[in-house]
Amino acid sequence: MTAEKLIDIAAKLAGKNKTKIYITGGYLRDSLLQKENIPDIDFVVYGDAKRTAKAFAKTAKGIFVKLSEEFNIYRVVCKDAGICDFSKGRGKRIEDDLRERDFSVNALAREVKSDELIDLFNGVNDLKNGIIRETTGKSVFKDDPLRLLRAVRFAATLGFKLHPKTAKNIKALSGLITKPAKERVRDELLKLFTSKNSAEYVLLLDKLRLLERIFPVIKEMKGVSQPGFHHLDVFGHSLECLNKLEEIYTDLDFNLSSGQKSFIRGKMNRKTGQFDRSMFLKLTAVLHDSGKPKTKSKDKKGTHFYTHELVGAENFKKIGRQLKLSNEEINTGVTVIKCHLRTGYLAGLKKISKKAVYNFFRDTGEATTDVLLLSWADRLSARGVKVDKKTLTEHKKVIEQLFKAYYKMSTETKVPLLLNGHDLMKHFKLPPSPVLGKLLEKAKEAQATGKIKTKEEALRFLRKFI
Structure with a gap:
């Protein structure tokens, strides 16, 4: 099922239930960059997000998954057609929701029944110029310090540069990167490494004072001549x-x-x-x-x-x-x-x-x-x-x-071992013990290097180790 078809299903649900549904996030950003990916669409719902997601799953023949009842976030997994996430919109209007997002290129929205793009922070212009820039200044990073790392990760995966003011803010607030859960930091780092030029952005992490705060051992490595x-x-x-x-x-x-x-x-x-x-x-x-x-x-x-x-x-x-x-x-x-x-x-x-x-x-x-x-x-x-x-x-x-x-x-087809532990116990009258494993390893090595080729040769070879 294509992204267009999934969006069409959402548009029909919006009309039927008289709710406002918007496309936001990575899918919208990547489609503007003309990137071809498996659809991974974020829908923001001004209405009942859970009911909308369930109805969408039924029509799209997908699987409904609760991600967070507390924050009203639900997922529909569509076989061979990607993932669609549904969340309840923050505030009274989509503009309120966009003001709480991290970077201008991610703070874009389009109603499913319209072609008009909502762009409060000149995100389209930043996409054209290859710039990562926060939406509302330092508060973006203070609200969620993981965004300090996410900014560099987005720059790496999109091949963008940080806006000079953004880089300055990240450097000034770099100490906050120790606050997010380590697994969240891990995932952002590994996403950064999906870039074919990640070395350039690891160096950027260092220049922004993030790298050695994430890995303190980096500080020890600097200046050590060899x-x-x-x-x-x-x-x-x-x-x-x-x-x-x-x-x-x-x-x-x-x-x-x-x-x-x-x-x-x-x-x-x-x-x-x-x-x-x-x-x-x-x-x-x-x-x-x-x-x-x-x-x-x-x-x-x-x-x-x-x-x-x-x-x-x-x-x-x-x-x-x-x-x-x-x-x-x-x-x-x-x-x-x-x-x-x-x-x-x-x-x-x-x-x-x-x-x-x-x-x-x-x-x-x-x-x-x-x-x-x-x-x-x-x-x-x-x-x-x-x-x-x-x-x-x-x-x-x-x-x-x-x-x-x-x-x-x-x-190649695996060559079976010439003998096993039972053979050793029977032939050498040995009790079960770690010695058997050591003898088998010696036999395996000798077989792999061509020293022994038959079970009889193996037993003669091992006798000297008994």
């Missing part, structure tokens, strides 16, 4: 890593087949909740070296950051819990940060053994694609005096080798 392999301080490198990651996403410039590249994109486009997996990797990129400030040391050989990946992983775990990320999202980020140096170590070997490859895949697991992409972005964003063309070439070859091996491993 001579040798790097040309930027830890914070600058992290932003450049995000920038390179977005470039990699765009073209996947690897010596891989189209099928292998499609496999990578499929992995990164997989949804985790309402967001693609790639959005979480961007967040991880910003924080991947957050362990360096606390692990910096110097000796005759130079500057070191021993175990910074372990400290950084702990930082991410703590931040993930604060943002109420899922266990899967936290575990993926932790694995990526812990393992992001591994490909560099492999690139430094004269020959990569089957065992080294097996151990890499064992440790990275479902996060393998994430680790490889971040590792390459990390390498590209480090251009210190110790980095030469050979270093980059060897590193990229290893990344490609591992991508090919992972693709093969993931798409």
Whole structure:
């Protein structure tokens, strides 16, 4: 069902019930920008919003959902036709409702039975000029401090700029960003990361003093030099890593087949909740070296950051819990940060053994694609005096080798294990214990690297560990 058809249903209900129904919000804004999206329409009702939404659901053959009885907000989910939200209008007229909205480009309305646009704050002009500007000054941000972040998020997703006065107000009120619920902050950040140029807007968050208030560890990362392999301080490198990651996403410039590249994109486009997996990797990129400030040391050989990946992983775990990320999202980020140096170590070997490859895949697991992409972005964003063309070439070859091996491993029919725990207990007369798991892991590794091919060989191989 098209958006026009949904709006027509709302118009007929307005006429039948003698109520005023207006289109507002993102759908109206995006339609003026001529963006083609699945309809996600906000209707403001001056009348009975609940009754209107139920009648709309019946006509549109959608599912009625209560979002908030307290605030009179209801949703109709239309199969293959998007989502329509119905809310009771604030004040006596639509103009009263629009005055309480956040930004001029969102404070537009049109009655469903009319083509006339209601624009109190020159929102259409701001859309034409690519400007995000608050409707009623600082009070917009004081009423809901999340709007400090939302302003930058809208700028990022629409490719707009902040009005100079808006930027000034946000900077002055940046301390308020600690007040909203962390999960609301999380969602705005992840929406910001849907932009293909989010690095530019993360830098803007920093200039507006928002970033280090959201992530205090950012302040520690600034000014921490890392001579040798790097040309930027830890914070600058992290932003450049995000920038390179977005470039990699765009073209996947690897010596891989189209099928292998499609496999990578499929992995990164997989949804985790309402967001693609790639959005979480961007967040991880910003924080991947957050362990360096606390692990910096110097000796005759130079500057070191021993175990910074372990400290950084702990930082991410703590931040993930604060943002109420899922266990899967936290575990993926932790694995990526812990393992992001591994490909560099492999690139430094004269020959990569089957065992080294097996151990890499064992440790990275479902996060393998994430680790490889971040590792390459990390390498590209480090251009210190110790980095030469050979270093980059060897590193990229290893990344490609591992991508090919992972693709093969993931798409081929799984080879069954040669034995199981019952076989071990029976043959070696062992009781149930954690030892069985350790023995099975050794057998699995030996099978994967070609050392054993039969059950008998497996049992002979394991005897030396009993």
